[in-house]
Amino acid sequence: MQRYFISKNQFVENKVHIEDEDAFHLIKVMRAKIEDQFIVSDGETRDVLVEIEEITKSKVIASIIKDLDRINEPNINVWIAQSLPKGDKMDAIIQKSTEIGAIQFIPFISERTIVQYDEKKKNKRMERWNKIAKEAAEQAHRNRVPQIKGISTWPELLKVISDADTSFVFYENEDHIYLKDIISRKKTDHESIPTFLMIIGPEGGFTEKEILELEEAGCQSVSLGKRILRTETAAMVGLTCLLYEYGEMGGV
Structure with a gap:
């Protein structure tokens, strides 16, 4: 499943706002559609599964479905x-x-x-x-x-x-x-x-x-x-x- 790192200020209440190159990648490369799901991380404390609810020319807005365990980092x-x-x-x-x-x-x-x-x-x-x-x-x-x-x-x-x-x-x-x-x-x-x-x-x-x-x-x-x-x-x-x-x- 596709994963993106975004800044914490792109988490807005129970949604995430995907912008700039990440939005371009979702829209033009991945051909994302409404209800498609992917993973978003703030790179520090939170990884979430999200579902797309709105797509514009330059932004993707997705709702947070659930928080995910952060288990993919080495133990050193x-x-x-x-x-x-x-x-x-x-x-x-x-x-x-x-x-x-x-x-x-x-x-x-x-x-x-x-x-x-x-x-x-x-x-x-x-x-x-x-x-x-x-x-x-x-x-x-x-x-x-x-x-x-x-x-x-x-x-x-x-x-x-x-x-x-x-x-x-x-x-x-x-x-x-x-x-x-x-x-x-x-x-x-x-x-x-x-x-x-x-x-x-x-x-x-x-x-x-x-x-x-x-x-x-x-x-x-x-x-x-x-x-x-x-x-x-x-x-x-x-x-x-x-x-x-x-x-x-x-x-x-």
Whole structure:
């Protein structure tokens, strides 16, 4: 069933007002009709099943049938800190990792980042990423849309490490400690929902100096296996492994 994320002010008494791109999608793409049903979420506290009662050229008004249980979020919070990759790879990382279950993205600049960051294009870039995250969350039937932070400098990234319960950096030269080794020791550490920060380097990887700085800030260097993964692959593989180990994909 189709799902849309809307703002709280679009909930009006026992109805919801679908506007802008969401209304266009319902009317023109989905060919919605009176009495069609779909799901609406405010992305924070409420998911509801609604039924269309009015369609105009630019708006769809639907009545709320019932509130739904919010059960589609992982039992852990995973933040992905990603050094900006080339081309549209960040788009793919946000899309696929949102589908898998990431809750926050932190793009950052590191020493070997190839992308030339243009401050003038910042707003358009953030707008595109947020749109990708929203659409991916809708497709995956998430209960919330992941947050995408502004692009961080290296010193800003180092400060974020202490905000998470556990932080990993995936490092191709690490051959003794694997992600599973760390997770198995962390499962019993938290009574509440734990927050994990996964840090992924750019196409050229991290420098030894950067790895040392990350470790000094409290980040654990781990391996994802013997094969070298592309930067866009590492985020998805690491996230999937982490959620599997916490029982989100059949793990134990």
